[in-house]
Amino acid sequence: MAVTIQTKYGQVDISNEVIASIVGCAATDIYGIVGMASKNQIRDGVNEILNRDNYTRGVVVHQKDNKTIVDVYIIVGYGVKISEVCRNVQNKVKYNLETMLGAPTAKVNVYVQGIKILEED
Amino acid sequence: MVLEKITAHEFIDMIRLGSHRLEKNAQFVNSLNVFPVPDGDTGTNMNLTFQSGYKAVNEADTKHVGELGQVLAKGLLMGARGNSGVITSQIFRGFSKSIEQKDSLTPKDLVQAFASGVQTAYQTVMKPVEGTILTVARGASEAAQAVIDQATSIEQVMQAIVQGAKVALATTPDLLPVLKEVGVVDSGGQGLVFIYEGFLQAVGGSVTDDQAYQPDAQEMDEMLNAAHHQSVQTQFSNDDIANGFCTEIMVNLGEQPTSDERFDYETFQHTLSEIGDSLLVVADEDVVKVHVHTQRPQQVFTYGRKFGSLAKIKIDNMRIQHETIIENDEPKVVAEPIDYAVIAVVSGIGLEKLYQSLGVTTVISGGQTMNPSTNDIVEAIKNSNAKRAIILPNNGNIVMSAKQACKVVKIPTVIVPSKSIAQGMTALLSFDENTDLETNQQMMTEALATVKSGQITHAVRDSEVGTLKIKKDDLIGIVDGEIVINGDDVVQVSLAMCQVMQDEDSEVVTILVGAQGNQETARQISQAIVNDNSELEVEIHQGDQPVYPYLIAVE
Numbered sequence: 001m002a003v004t005i006q007t008k009y010g011q012v013d014i015s016n017e018v019i020a021s022i023v024g025c026a027a028t029d030i031y032g033i034v035g036m037a038s039k040n041q042i043r044d045g046v047n048e049i050l051n052r053d054n055y056t057r058g059v060v061v062h063q064k065d066n067k068t069i070v071d072v073y074i075i076v077g078y079g080v081k082i083s084e085v086c087r088n089v090q091n092k093v094k095y096n097l098e099t100m101l102g103a104p105t106a107k108v109n110v111y112v113q114g115i116k117i118l119e120e121d
Numbered sequence: 122m123v124l125e126k127i128t129a130h131e132f133i134d135m136i137r138l139g140s141h142r143l144e145k146n147a148q149f150v151n152s153l154n155v156f157p158v159p160d161g162d163t164g165t166n167m168n169l170t171f172q173s174g175y176k177a178v179n180e181a182d183t184k185h186v187g188e189l190g191q192v193l194a195k196g197l198l199m200g201a202r203g204n205s206g207v208i209t210s211q212i213f214r215g216f217s218k219s220i221e222q223k224d225s226l227t228p229k230d231l232v233q234a235f236a237s238g239v240q241t242a243y244q245t246v247m248k249p250v251e252g253t254i255l256t257v258a259r260g261a262s263e264a265a266q267a268v269i270d271q272a273t274s275i276e277q278v279m280q281a282i283v284q285g286a287k288v289a290l291a292t293t294p295d296l297l298p299v300l301k302e303v304g305v306v307d308s309g310g311q312g313l314v315f316i317y318e319g320f321l322q323a324v325g326g327s328v329t330d331d332q333a334y335q336p337d338a339q340e341m342d343e344m345l346n347a348a349h350h351q352s353v354q355t356q357f358s359n360d361d362i363a364n365g366f367c368t369e370i371m372v373n374l375g376e377q378p379t380s381d382e383r384f385d386y387e388t389f390q391h392t393l394s395e396i397g398d399s400l401l402v403v404a405d406e407d408v409v410k411v412h413v414h415t416q417r418p419q420q421v422f423t424y425g426r427k428f429g430s431l432a433k434i435k436i437d438n439m440r441i442q443h444e445t446i447i448e449n450d451e452p453k454v455v456a457e458p459i460d461y462a463v464i465a466v467v468s469g470i471g472l473e474k475l476y477q478s479l480g481v482t483t484v485i486s487g488g489q490t491m492n493p494s495t496n497d498i499v500e501a502i503k504n505s506n507a508k509r510a511i512i513l514p515n516n517g518n519i520v521m522s523a524k525q526a527c528k529v530v531k532i533p534t535v536i537v538p539s540k541s542i543a544q545g546m547t548a549l550l551s552f553d554e555n556t557d558l559e560t561n562q563q564m565m566t567e568a569l570a571t572v573k574s575g576q577i578t579h580a581v582r583d584s585e586v587g588t589l590k591i592k593k594d595d596l597i598g599i600v601d602g603e604i605v606i607n608g609d610d611v612v613q614v615s616l617a618m619c620q621v622m623q624d625e626d627s628e629v630v631t632i633l634v635g636a637q638g639n640q641e642t643a644r645q646i647s648q649a650i651v652n653d654n655s656e657l658e659v660e661i662h663q664g665d666q667p668v669y670p671y672l673i674a675v676e
Contacts, residue, residue, distance in 0.1 A: 028247045029157055031208045035247055077245035079214050081201040088157075088204045095158040098398045118244045 003068060003103045014101060016061040023070050024055025026096040032085035035075040037113035067106035068097065075114040086110040124275045124324050127226040129184040131275070131324060136193060139319030140175040144168050146315050151403070153308035156253065156299050157204060161403040162386070163308040166203030170210060171316060173200020185224045190217030190234075205309035208242060208254050209316075215241025228272040235262040235282060252297025254309035260289025261317060279321040286314045368397070368418040371410045371433035372425045382427045384409065389428070396420050408432070432458075432506075461554050462505035465513040465545050466493055469636065469665035472542060479549040482507070492518060498526035502534060509558050510534040511565070515545040517602070533558055537565040540601070541574035542633060542666070543674030573622040575600045577615055577671040580607065615646040615671060616653060622675040623654065630657050633664035633672040643671065 003019065005012040024036055036058030060071040072089060076082055090108040097105045124131065143150075143164075150164025177196025178189055194217040197210035219237035223230055239262045242255055249255050264285020265278055272278050293307040294300040300307055321327075374384050389409070390402045397415025409428070413421060418436050425431055465476050468487040476484055483501045485493045502510045509532055512523045517540045527534045535558055539545040548565040556564075576599040580591045586604045591597060598606040598618030605621045608614040619630060630650055634643045640661065647659040664672060 029250060031204050031211070031246045033247055034245065079198070079241070080207050080211060080245055081198055084201045084203070084207055088207065091160075092157050102398070104398060118241070 003063070003101055005102070014103075017056050019061045019068065019070070019097065019101070019103075020056040020059035022096060022100055023059045023061070023072060023093050026093045027059075027072050027074060027089050028055075030085060030088045030092055032076055032080040032082075033074050033089065034077045034116045037073045037075050039071070039073045039111075064106065067104050068101075069107045069109070070097075070105070071109045071111060073111045073113045075116055076112055078115055078117045082112060082115075086112065123273070125227070125273070127186060127231065127275055127324070128224075129186055129189055132186050132189050132226075133178055134323040135320040136175050136178050137319075138323040139316040140168075140171045142319035142322070143171055143312060143315045147312075150308050150312045150315070153305040153311055155303050155305060156250075156297060156307065159401060160390075161401070162203060163205045164312060165386075166206045167209055167309065167312040169202045170197055170200050170206030173197060174210075174213065176200075186226055187217075187221045187223045190220045193217060205254055205312060208309065209313070211245050212238040212242045212254075212258050212313075215239070226275075228275055228278045229269060231275060231278050232262075232265045232269045232272070235265055238262070250297065252293040252295075252300060253307050254313050256293060256296060257286050257289045257307070257310035257313050260292075261286035261313075264288070275324045276321070276326050279317070279324050279326055283314070283317050283321050283326075286310075286317050290314055365414075365416060365438060366418045367412070367414055367435075367437040368421050369410070369412050369433070369435040370421060370425045370431055371408060372429045373432045374407055374409060374429040384428045392424060393421065396424070459505065459507045460509070462502060462507035462510040463513065463549070463552060464498065464501050464505065464510060465549075466498075466515050466519055467542060467545070468667055471663035471665035472633065475633075475662055475664065476545070476549070479546060480552060480554075481513075481549065487516065487519075492516075493522065495522040495525040495529070498523055499529050502526065502530045502532065508532060511552070511558070511561060512536045513539045513545040513548060515539050515542055535559075535562040537562060537569070539569055541576075541674075542664070542672055543572050543574040543631065544569045546631075546674070547572040547676060571676055573600060573675045575615075575618045575622055575673040575675070576669045577611065577618065577673065578669045611642055611670070612645050612649050615673060616649045619650050619673055619675065620653065622673070623657075627654075627657060627675050629676045630659045631674040631676075632659065632661045633666065633674075634661065635664055635666045635668070635670045635672065637667075638670035646671065646673075 002016055003014045005014070027033055028036060036055050038054075038057045039060055040057075058073040060073075062069055070093060072093065074086075074089065076085055089110050093108045094105045097103060127135070147164035147168040150167065151161045152164075154161045154163040174193045174197040177192050177199075181189055181192040183189060183192070190213075194210070194214045197206075197213050201207045201210040216234045216238035218241070219234040220226060220230060226234070235258075239255075239258050242258060243249050246255075261282045262285070264281045268277060268281045272281070290306050290310045293310055294305070297307065386402065390400065393402065393411060393413055394400050396417060397413040401412045403410050409425075411421065411425065415421060422431060422434065459482065462482045463480060464483045464485060465481045466485045466487045467473055467476055473484045473486070483505050485497055485501050487493055498512060502512075510530070512526065512534065514520050514523045514536065520536065520538055523536045527536060537548050539548050547568050551564045551568040552561055553564070578597060578599070580593055580595045580597050582593050584591050589604060589607050591604070591607045595607045596609060596611055596614045597604050598614050598621075600618060600621055606614055606617045608617070630647075632643050632646060634640055640663070643661045647661060650657060650659055666672065
């Protein structure tokens with residue numbers, strides 16, 4: 001599946017992996033996120049923080065009625081207001097997808113998979 | 122009296138003044154907001170966050186600074202709003218952890234607390250983006266570290282903190298390209314500077330006066346434009362835009378008769394986000410401006426009208442890149458609200474442009490006869506959407522209808538009784554939009570006397586004026602309403618008329634070339650005038666006025 005844009009010269013397909021990367025980069029820009037987590041914690045080991053190349057394992061993208069729905073799996077730092085951080089992720093992801101792809105985003109679902117306790121706490 | 126330590130009393134004071142200073146400048150912070158999402162709410166978010174911290178501290182029942190720090194951190198955490206709010210709460214969480222055990226703070230403790238705040242703040246993010254609030258917090262803390270050994274008073278530490286924060290804030294555009302593009306410093310960083318300045322005030326330092334800041338209409342527009350460009354740049358091609366109409370509206374909140382809902386930013390923004398993309402909503406107490414790309418502009422209008430009257434509408438079809446004409450049943454488009462309207466009666470395209478370049482807001486076209494009706498003037502004042510108005514009739518015959526207009530309109534309006542185009546121009550040079558109406562009227566009216574106006578035209582019939590015998594179609598020169606010269610050579614007549622107008626104080630001659638005049642002849646007239654009196658400077662402008670091929674003014 002992918003986002004398809006019809007132009008007068010032909011068709012542009014943007015694969016869901018690319019969208020997932022964009023989502024991952026957008027989410028990890030947000031203050032309070034210390035990492036992306038795998039959506040399959042059982043299979044991939046618990047709370048393993050993904051590195052940049054694997055962001056796609058922490059983002060699920062699918063299309064419904066021509067709109068893009070993304071699920072983002074994150075790990076937050078201890079001590080921040082999680083609800084607010086998630087809202088910031090939703091805002092930023094939606095904004096980035098719409099400006100970069102011009103693709104309407106229906107939903108951004110955020111799953112907090114873990115919390116990272118920092119050294120001094 | 123030098124403050125050597127912070128007790129509970131000073132601590133509460135610091136939070137109070139920090140919160141107060143941020144609140145006063147929240148709108149200014151909003152106006153800077155372009156990162157991470159340009160939605161113009163950073164100031165509002167930070168303010169709500171910090172208010173929540175202050176409220177908690179204010180209600181706390183303890184005299185132990187360490188405990189107050191805990192209370193502050195918790196209040197900020199509970200009230201954290203937006204990215205900037207989350208970062209702020211984290212900075213003060215680190216700050217309060219460092220002072221947990223202390224019932225008062227020495228300058229050294231304070232420096233360490235700020236350092237601890239920065240450390241905690243940097244730990245809670247995967248990729249610390251430089252050029253943001255983090256950079257400002259770090260710059261402040263490093264500046265304080267630098268004075269840790271010689272600082273004997275709390276105020277010295279806070280001075281260093283504020284100084285360091287300001288220096289770091291100034292570097293943010295170099296660190297974050299998006300800031301440079303729009304030409305702003307980081308909004309969250311600016312918010313933190315306001316908080317720190319409040320702290321400094323509380324411990325005896327002084328800061329520059331508060332600027333009770335409100336982004337003006339133009340700045341709001343700039344923000345909308347920035348959002349529009351950012352979103353448009355990233356489209357593949359205009360043919361493929363799903364939402365083809367770039368729609369902007371401005372709503373005057375709560376203005377009857379259409380307002381039936383209370384405005385709530387979140388709800389408003391959310392509803393519109395369903396209608397289109399590239400959405401930007403900026404609002405203050407009275408006005409909300411919206412920029413959105415949508416297929417259904419009509420829905421945006423309908424929704425906006427629920428909250429007040431639509432003051433401005435703009436639709437661009439992004440596919441064919443020209444403005445679509447709004448159908449007649451749409452609400453009338455009204456100008457931006459402005460302080461002053463300066464309304465002048467002139468005729469001729471060139472003169473209209475000239476007047477606009479001199480700062481006139483509305484030009485009433487006088488037509489051939491230079492005689493607009495009272496109603497024309499009233500309409501011009503109404504449509505200007507200004508708080509006060511000045512009328513320049515530029516003709517003795519119009520003063521009456523202008524006076525009538527003053528009586529009818531709702532806003533304070535005065536007349537500067539200019540009798541000619543040249544007088545009107547001179548009066549405009551004395552206009553100062555930062556001064557009150559009466560002073561402007563007085564200054565502008567006084568300026569009228571400094572200029573003499575001459576008109577060159579053709580006689581429409583034979584007549585005798587004083588010693589002059591004038592035949593039909595003769596060229597005549599009229600100075601301030603009286604015919605002073607006649608002849609058949611335009612350069613000669615103009616020069617003779619100019620000589621009548623000059624005195625020893627004259628410096629500048631302006632020639633306005635009419636629809637029946639030409640630039641070449643105007644240059645000849647100019648040459649003749651300078652040859653006759655080398656003291657004078659001559660300016661030539663294209664005025665396109667009817668009836669008078671040349672208007673000549675001497676100042």
